[in-house]
Amino acid sequence: MFEKVASWHHLRAPWREAKWLAIDIETNGLDAKGDAMLALAWVRIAPPRILQNQAEYRVVNTNLELTQSAVIHQLSLSDIAAGLPLEEVLAEFVKAAEGAIIVAHNAQFDTVVLQQALKQTGMKWQPDGVYCTLRAERRRLERQSQTLKPDSLTLAACRERYGFDAFSGHHALNDAIACAELFLAQAFRFSSGHHPNARSLLKEGR
Template sequence: MAFWQRLQTYWRRRQQLRKSWRAQRYIALDLETSGLDPKSDQVLAIGWVTIRPPVLDYASGQYFVTQAQPELKQSPVVHGLVQKDFAAAEAPEEALKQLAHELEGAVLVCHHVQFDWQFLQRFAKAHGVRLQPLAKYDTLTFEAHRLKQQQHHIARGSLTLKACRERFRLPEYTAHHAFSDALACGELFLAQAYQYAGNADAPLKELLK
């Protein structure tokens, strides 16, 4: 049975990837973590928002503080989190279940998606939740390709979320917070996708290349 189910999932996914990128649902997401190593560091907060191109719906915005007792390696100010936020932390299972549900059939969008995805997977596994997005889109990789194609020398610091947004003349956001970074990443994704595909009904898989 497991085999047939996997085949079916694979088939559906293939079909879905062939559909226009504009007909898809995207989850732009950002994590705050206590450090850079997924093996030893913790997820402190998760923020995400749903996008149906070209619209990003604020009502779909979610934000969870997931860690009641943080071991901060960095200054908490960097994350915009203070002690009282941690006191308000909820059981991470709730947040993860909701995320798993929303990611079903949707594309996960992050700035440096490998980083977030490694943390997310470990975190979800530890709480017995499986996350299965349709696909993953990385605004950072996309931008690196884009700049290379324009034969730009990629200068240090030119691939930060802020720098990428500036090139598309997107508004400057000052807050550093999982939710506002998720929004910022989501807007960057829209700018990249429209610049790449315009109104052509390019299949999603082409955008993911």
């Protein structure tokens, strides 16, 4: 009950006062429900800043055979061998994410992977909300009646429209920070001329 009341007040606070946490998850494939989590990164957003000194990146130790996805994400067998047990990674994340609104690009994938991992380890956690930078950008472009071309909603393509430099993707920490930057650009554009609360901004990214 206390958590629900706290969440209610949190979402009605000005968006710049809310607790936002950008995340990115690397997996062993493209099946959110079936493939294993290989790495998890998160970084706190305290608008207008991204607290990179509080950014974290954790590799998960797994015995599963690595696929091409691991190579794309710049992970080697030695990286995996030196990783932490899934339970430790999730426990650290849950502590950092307590009472946070999650920000991710293609957030549905990340949240499904996360919930599957939590279920696997017998842990429970729910964010105060989930903001998807991909969905927010799609909504903005559709309002402008723009035709969405293939690959127009990738993280790199979305960032380019806001004037960000190109970045090297497919590393969870780099992607989490890049997503945080995109979120702030979207949020400040959305809030220009008024002062929305966290709930109003959250609706843009649902």
